Amino acid sequence: MATMQVEVVSPEKVLFSGEASQVITRTLGGGEIAFLPGHAPFLGALIENHTRITLVDGSVLDVAVHGGFVQVSGTTVSILSDAAELAEQIDRSRALSAMERAEEALRREHDVEAAAALARAHARLNATGGVGTAAGAH
Amino acid sequence: MAGGQERILRGRIRSVQATKKITRAMELIAASRIVKAQQRVAAAVPYSEQITEVVKDLAAAGGASQSPLLAGRDPVAKVAYIAITADRGLCGGYNAGVQRATEGEIKAGVLSGTDYTVIAVGRKAEGYFRFRGYSIGATYGGFSDNPTYAHAKEIGQRVMEMYVSGEVDRVELVYTRFISAGSQEVVQRPLVPLDRQTVSGGDGKGVDAAGVAADFEFEPDPGTILDTLLPRYVEARIYAALLNAAASEHAFRQRAMKSATDNAEELIKNLSRIMNRARQDSITTEIMEIVSGAEALGGDAKKHHTIALGPLADDGFDGGLDLRSFGAGAGATRTMNTPAAAAVGVLEPDDIEDIVGIGPVIGAHLREQGITTFAQIAAWTAQDATRIGDEIDFPGRVERENWIEQARELQARKYGN
Numbered sequence: 001m002a003t004m005q006v007e008v009v010s011p012e013k014v015l016f017s018g019e020a021s022q023v024i025t026r027t028l029g030g031g032e033i034a035f036l037p038g039h040a041p042f043l044g045a046l047i048e049n050h051t052r053i054t055l056v057d058g059s060v061l062d063v064a065v066h067g068g069f070v071q072v073s074g075t076t077v078s079i080l081s082d083a084a085e086l087a088e089q090i091d092r093s094r095a096l097s098a099m100e101r102a103e104e105a106l107r108r109e110h111d112v113e114a115a116a117a118l119a120r121a122h123a124r125l126n127a128t129g130g131v132g133t134a135a136g137a138h
Numbered sequence: 139m140a141g142g143q144e145r146i147l148r149g150r151i152r153s154v155q156a157t158k159k160i161t162r163a164m165e166l167i168a169a170s171r172i173v174k175a176q177q178r179v180a181a182a183v184p185y186s187e188q189i190t191e192v193v194k195d196l197a198a199a200g201g202a203s204q205s206p207l208l209a210g211r212d213p214v215a216k217v218a219y220i221a222i223t224a225d226r227g228l229c230g231g232y233n234a235g236v237q238r239a240t241e242g243e244i245k246a247g248v249l250s251g252t253d254y255t256v257i258a259v260g261r262k263a264e265g266y267f268r269f270r271g272y273s274i275g276a277t278y279g280g281f282s283d284n285p286t287y288a289h290a291k292e293i294g295q296r297v298m299e300m301y302v303s304g305e306v307d308r309v310e311l312v313y314t315r316f317i318s319a320g321s322q323e324v325v326q327r328p329l330v331p332l333d334r335q336t337v338s339g340g341d342g343k344g345v346d347a348a349g350v351a352a353d354f355e356f357e358p359d360p361g362t363i364l365d366t367l368l369p370r371y372v373e374a375r376i377y378a379a380l381l382n383a384a385a386s387e388h389a390f391r392q393r394a395m396k397s398a399t400d401n402a403e404e405l406i407k408n409l410s411r412i413m414n415r416a417r418q419d420s421i422t423t424e425i426m427e428i429v430s431g432a433e434a435l436g437g438d439a440k441k442h443h444t445i446a447l448g449p450l451a452d453d454g455f456d457g458g459l460d461l462r463s464f465g466a467g468a469g470a471t472r473t474m475n476t477p478a479a480a481a482v483g484v485l486e487p488d489d490i491e492d493i494v495g496i497g498p499v500i501g502a503h504l505r506e507q508g509i510t511t512f513a514q515i516a517a518w519t520a521q522d523a524t525r526i527g528d529e530i531d532f533p534g535r536v537e538r539e540n541w542i543e544q545a546r547e548l549q550a551r552k553y554g555n
Contacts, residue, residue: 009188010185012178029357029358030358043196045363
């Protein structure tokens with residue numbers, strides 16, 4: 001099976017680097033996009049999203065990516081992000097309360113910061129099991 | 139009294155030792171942090187390399203960005219200087235270097251009619267420029283030894299806002315670049331507007347792979363990606379500068395604290411030497427007092443001896459050795475002066491110049507030979523008489539003037555024997 005080299009890089013460190021067979025992420029205005037090995041060279045800006053990296057052993061690595069860029073060239077997929085978190089690093093309960101706070105704020109008035117916070121919370125929750133389960137939990 | 143000086147010196151040594159402990163601890167902490175800071179600098183490299191690569195790919199693909207960050211302005215009316223220093227001192231010339239470089243740039247700019255504003259990063263820079271009355275645009279502090287990307291982002295957004303709104307026409311970064319633990323240098327780098335040379339890819343992958351770059355799919359269009367990318371690029375550059383500055387700060391602090399520790403050691407050594415001398419002096423003085431006291435008391439020397447030596451001997455210093463030899467000396471002096479010894483008469487000199495023929499010159503010569511009494515001369519043999527006559531350059535004079543006979547008479551007259 002063909003594989004490709006995937007790197008998730010934040011300014012502070014390389015979050016993930018390894019072989020993978022598929023990467024699904026979401027670009028600015030373009031919706032979700034999946035990269036398979038041998039994808040044409042691609043450059044895109046990302047929005048807050050739940051990125052899924054399918055590793056060679058079939059397991060899926062969930063990453064919350066809060067904006068950034070994706071570059072595909074040759075057999076390498078690089079995701080550059082100011083703030084990206086691996087699912088295992090996410091504090092789900094914090095994300096939940098952040099989502100509630102943001103929703104609360106948005107109900108009162110439209111606030112850019114609150115909208116951004118909500119998008120971040122959604123990305124985190126999706127990466128750790130989905131917003132739906134979260135709704136059921138509280 | 140000397141004891142007072144000793145006590146003062148002891149206090150100073152203690153305080154220097156306490157300071158030394160602090161500087162030593164700071165040195166070790168800084169040394170361990172250098173390594174961590176270095177790792178962080180290294181960890182930030184992949185991101186900035188990748189982002190530079192992306193920028194170049196975009197530029198190669200003809201991503202015509204209308205981003206104001208790329209548009210240079212002419213003439214430049216106002217420049218913002220981001221001066222990155224530490225929050226704390228005790229790091230040698232680290233802060234001063236950046237401050238001086240920034241100040242020099244500002245002064246040169248003002249001379250050529252360019253206005254300025256200082257963006258002080260680190261409390262030391264803020265204090266320095268505020269105290270000197272420079273105009274300060276923004277201040278950041280509290281993270282100099284451990285900056286995060288969020289800090290870089292905050293600073294970046296502020297300066298980009300200043301630039302885009304037209305408040306400033308250029309932004310310069312002044313910070314200390316970390317080359318290695320042993321070498322750092324203050325550098326000044328233009329930040330905004332972005333260098334078109336860099337962005338349009340001078341040496342990157344974008345150029346030789348121009349054909350490949352053209353094949354890139356973009357989503358959304360290259361111009362929009364570039365517009366969102368450029369602010370990240372600026373932030374990444376600020377972040378790299380902050381990390382470099384933090385690593386340099388630790389390196390400077392480690393060096394400064396090492397020399398402070400060395401100086402403290404030197405100071406302790408010198409002070410201890412002075413203190414020991416003072417202590418030795420006071421011991422010597424005490425011994426002199428005891429000895430002279432013992433001499434003054436004379437008669438009951440033995441008793442005095444015991445009393446005086448008791449407390450001193452307990453002192454436990456090597457001065458005890460001196461004490462014993464001093465005691466022995468004192469004893470010898472006493473023996474010579476006792477009246478009993480004088481009664482023997484052997485050593486009591488006579489006035490040998492009473493002998494007719496012995497004047498001051500010959501008398502002095504004889505005394506030099508140890509001849510000081512009539513009895514000695516009376517005891518001369520004929521050979522002695524000839525030898526002495528030759529020695530004093532008057533051969534036969536001893537016999538001619540009957541010195542031996544005269545001496546015998548004088549001896550008899552003086553001692554009745």
